[in-house]
Amino acid sequence: xxGMTLTEKIMARASRRDHVAPGQLLWADIHxxxxxxxxxxxxxxxxxxxxxxxxxxxxxxICVSDHLVPPPTAHFATMLNEWRVLVKQHRIxxxxxxxxxxxxxxxxxxxxxxxxxxxxxxxxSHANTYGxxxxxxxxxxxxxxxxxxxxxxxxxxVPETVRFHIRGAWPSWVMAKDxxxxxxxxxxxxxxxxxxxxxxxxxAIDNLGMAGRMTLCNMTVDLGAxxxxxxxxxxxxxxxxxxxxxxxxxxxxDTDAAYDQEYEVDVSTIAPTVAxxxxxxxxxxxxxxxxxxxxxxxxGTCTNGRLEDLAIVASILQxxxxxxxxxxxxxxxSSRVYLDAxxxxxxxxxxxxxxxxDTPSCAACAGVHTGVAGDGxxxxxxxxxxxxxxxxxxxxxxxxxxxxxxxxxxxxxVISDPRELPASQWIDQGPPAHV
Amino acid sequence: MSKTVLRGKAWVAAGYVMAYEIIKQxxxxxxxxxxxxxxxxxxxxxxxxxxxxxxxxxxYRFIVGGHNFxxxxxxxxxxxxxxxxxxxxxxxxxxxxxxxxxxxxxxGLPFIxxxxxxxxxxxxxxxxxxxxxxxxxxxxxxxxxxxxPVPSFVQEVADAGGMIPFIRRHIANGTVDTLR
Numbered sequence: 171x172x173g174m175t176l177t178e179k180i181m182a183r184a185s186r187r188d189h190v191a192p193g194q195l196l197w198a199d200i201h202x203x204x205x206x207x208x209x210x211x212x213x214x215x216x217x218x219x220x221x222x223x224x225x226x227x228x229x230x231x232i233c234v235s236d237h238l239v240p241p242p243t244a245h246f247a248t249m250l251n252e253w254r255v256l257v258k259q260h261r262i263x264x265x266x267x268x269x270x271x272x273x274x275x276x277x278x279x280x281x282x283x284x285x286x287x288x289x290x291x292x293x294x295s296h297a298n299t300y301g302x303x304x305x306x307x308x309x310x311x312x313x314x315x316x317x318x319x320x321x322x323x324x325x326x327x328v329p330e331t332v333r334f335h336i337r338g339a340w341p342s343w344v345m346a347k348d349x350x351x352x353x354x355x356x357x358x359x360x361x362x363x364x365x366x367x368x369x370x371x372x373x374a375i376d377n378l379g380m381a382g383r384m385t386l387c388n389m390t391v392d393l394g395a396x397x398x399x400x401x402x403x404x405x406x407x408x409x410x411x412x413x414x415x416x417x418x419x420x421x422x423x424d425t426d427a428a429y430d431q432e433y434e435v436d437v438s439t440i441a442p443t444v445a446x447x448x449x450x451x452x453x454x455x456x457x458x459x460x461x462x463x464x465x466x467x468x469x470g471t472c473t474n475g476r477l478e479d480l481a482i483v484a485s486i487l488q489x490x491x492x493x494x495x496x497x498x499x500x501x502x503x504s505s506r507v508y509l510d511a512x513x514x515x516x517x518x519x520x521x522x523x524x525x526x527x528d529t530p531s532c533a534a535c536a537g538v539h540t541g542v543a544g545d546g547x548x549x550x551x552x553x554x555x556x557x558x559x560x561x562x563x564x565x566x567x568x569x570x571x572x573x574x575x576x577x578x579x580x581x582x583x584v585i586s587d588p589r590e591l592p593a594s595q596w597i598d599q600g601p602p603a604h605v
Numbered sequence: 606m607s608k609t610v611l612r613g614k615a616w617v618a619a620g621y622v623m624a625y626e627i628i629k630q631x632x633x634x635x636x637x638x639x640x641x642x643x644x645x646x647x648x649x650x651x652x653x654x655x656x657x658x659x660x661x662x663x664x665y666r667f668i669v670g671g672h673n674f675x676x677x678x679x680x681x682x683x684x685x686x687x688x689x690x691x692x693x694x695x696x697x698x699x700x701x702x703x704x705x706x707x708x709x710x711x712x713g714l715p716f717i718x719x720x721x722x723x724x725x726x727x728x729x730x731x732x733x734x735x736x737x738x739x740x741x742x743x744x745x746x747x748x749x750x751x752x753x754p755v756p757s758f759v760q761e762v763a764d765a766g767g768m769i770p771f772i773r774r775h776i777a778n779g780t781v782d783t784l785r
Contacts, residue, residue: 185785195758197784209680212637219769221776249634295678295704309704311680312637313711317772321781325758361672365703391678396703537630557623557677559630 173424175331176401177367180306180421184289192330192430200318201305202230202283204292206274207250208237208536209312213293214256216316225260226322232283233257234266234274237532242539272504272530275299275307275472279384280506282414286402287421291315291324296472296554298395301387302380303410304402304420309391329396330430331367331423336374338438342596343588345482346382347474347552347572349374350389351443352435355453357393364394366430369423374437375400379601380409381478388473392450392554405601442575442588445556447548447567456575456587464548467498467580468561469573471535474552475503477510478599479573484516485595486577486588487523493583498525499541501533525580534561543568550585552576611694611734612744613666615726618650622670623677624705626650627684635683642683643690661691667734669726670698674716675705685712695734697722697741697752713763717741719752736760 171189174182182190184198205213210233217225225231241247257265266277275296277283284290286304291297293315300307310324318324334353357363368390375383383400390398400406402420410418441455469475469483480502492498500520502508508530511517517527534541535553542562543549549561549568556568569585578588626649628642635641647660654660668674668688674696675684685708688696695715699722709716715736722741726732730745739752755763765771775781 187785195756208634216769219773221773246634293680295680309678309680311682311704311708311711313682313768314707317768320776321772321784323781323784325784359673361700364673364700365706394673394676394702555678557625559625 172428173426175367175427175429176304176369176421176423177306177331177397177399178328178427179423180287180289181326181328183287183421190328192328194328195325196328197323197325198289200291200322200324201285201288202232202278202290203315203318204232204234204274204278204290204297205315206234206236206294207239207253209293211249211253211256213312213315213319214253214260216312217319220316220320222320225262225319228261229263231262231319232264232278233262234277235268235271236273237536237538239268239271239531240529270505272506273472273475273532275388276476276503276507279303280413280504282410282416285414285416285418286406287419289324291318295391296388298391298398299384299388299472301390301397301399302383303406304400306397306399307387308397329365329367331369331427332363332431333369333371333429333433335432335434336370336372336437337434338374338436340374340377340437340599341440342593343442343574343591344437344440345572345574345599346378346385348440348443349435349437350386351445351453351570352440354393354445354451355443356433357451359394359451362431366395368393368395368398370398370400376403377600379478379599380405381476382599384476385473389554404605408602408605442572444575444585445570447556447569448558450556456571456585459585460587462585463583464550464569464579464585465496466541466543466547466549467496467576468534468541468549468551468553469576470501470503470533471553472503473554474573475501475507477507479552480507480511480516481514481597482574483577484519485597486574486591487525487581488519490523490581492524492580495583496580498580499528499534500525501528501540502530504530537561550576550579609735609737611666611736613694613732614664615667615669615728615730615732616663616665617669617723617726617728618671621672621676622650622674624675624679624681624684624702625677627675628681628687632683633681637682637686639686639690642687646687646691664692666692666694667732668693668696669722670696671723672699674698674701676702678704680704680708682708682712685709685714689714697734710759710762711768713767715755715763717752717755719750722750725750
């Protein structure tokens with residue numbers, strides 16, 4: 171019998187089996203269930219239909235305000251009020267409401283609600299982010315979330331695993347986002363990754379800090395994958411040390427595990443990369459599109475709104491002024507990130523440079539509020555999706571790139587290559603020095 | 606499944622159909638309700654469907670799609686309830702986006718994988734779909750195709766009337782632990 175990959179090991183343990191194989195349908199134990207404002211009320215309504223009075227564990231159902239805070243309309247404000255009643259009624263222990271909010275996936279990982287070797291689900295597609303700490307993170311609909319809230323289980327089809335082995339040294343100004351977009355272009359949405367697990371391995375991953383790992387796993391859903399995962403290591407242990415007191419034990423894939431496909435990428439050959447409007451896989455090296463005008467710059471989201479991202483942004487904006495033809499909007503991924511960025515002086519730097527900063531939320535990435543795009547807008551975004559209408563108007567264009575490219579381009583007023591900046595302004599994306 | 610042979614008229618998607626187009630953004634926060642969601646289902650897919658009740662008025666019973674049907678990374682269940690509310694009995698496509706594949710199973714709407722069926726079907730053709738064997742017959746053109754049969758777990762959920770009643774029954778019977 172062939173060995174198992176990391177994700178297969180997790181699914182075997184969670185379904186109390188010795189072995190699982192791709193294609194198998196099974197029920198697995200769920201560590202945490204996340205549901206956020208957008209679908210929170212619907213999830214509790216589906217839960218009510220199951221006929222159990224209490225959630226399976228009040229400390230393992232995590233409720234977060236992110237898509238609709240602060241509420242943009244009376245309709246949403248009312249919906250959130252109705253949801254808050256349900257959250258309180260079920261005595262949910264971890265409720266990250268406005269004031270303590272953040273984008274759900276950031277909140278889940280940074281507060282230790284996701285543990286290596288376990289499965290956590292959420293009612294938002296970017297739950298794949300949880301793979302950064304060696305967990306299986308999976309997006310589900312409200313029915314699945316409601317079932318898991320009731321019985322602590324969810325059904326899954328065991329995915330085939332595709333390995334991306336990343337080697338080489340990270341060049342200055344190349345971020346995890348650039349690798350994600352590079353892989354997007356490499357696979358050309360050809361269907362080879364649909365329903366698969368993407369496992370990132372290799373020395374360039376070992377040398378990547380948790381922020382970058384979260385970006386990589388986050389965007390695996392945009393590649394069409396079921397989940398993305400990085401095996402836990404010393405970086406993971408260091409990250410979790412201050413965030414959870416729960417015990418966890420790492421699982422590792424077998425050396426003779428069967429991969430569905432294997433690819434190798436030398437990260438030293440990658441340039442800062444952008445996705446052109448409308449299609450995620452329509453990528454270009456930033457120098458190939460340099461000079462392209464745009465009028466809105468957006469930095470934030472569950473993909474690139476972390477402290478490390480804001481550190482690079484501040485380093486680029488320090489002492490400079492955002493171009494007069496560009497509106498720069500920065501939205502930290504969580505209140506914790508926001509406070510850390512305030513204390514580090516990044517927020518002051520951004521505001522001094524003529525950038526706007528808003529309270530943590532999904533903001534314009536969800537197309538609902540806080541900087542939505544209108545007709546004729548050309549947005550350069552550090553977010554994750556660029557299809558027509560994603561950020562508001564279908565008559566707006568969305569370019570995607572790393573936060574470094576967005577920040578430098580915001581100064582220039584046209585898409586620009588941050589490699590023009592002095593190397594001294596670059597901040598290495600590796601793990602903290604003590605790890 | 607209570608009904609293993611389905612018959613009816615097919616609508617064939619011209620290209621890639623995204624969840625965003627099946628249910629437009631303005632309806633994402635509406636109530637999950639088959640009749641309500643069916644009113645504007647497919648409104649973003651083609652201009653002819655962008656009117657109240659437009660898609661449902663055609664009386665289609667099957668959707669024949671291409672690659673990554675209902676993709677784009679949205680988990681909203683309105684996509685499935687809207688399609689079902691419009692009278693669709695099964696969706697047959699080259700491949701499906703996983704979020705909506707899950708939702709379809711949870712609501713008991715068969716999502717059937719069959720490569721290149723679009724080459725053999727045109728909008729308005731009468732199809733016969735055998736859920737237990739995966740056989741698909743085009744009654745209008747006399748062609749046949751073989752799809753993957755629907756797994757028994759999927760049929761059990763569909764027979765129960767969807768995932769919520771399926772689990773409610775397990776909870777009531779005290780048999781949750783048998784789910785593994």
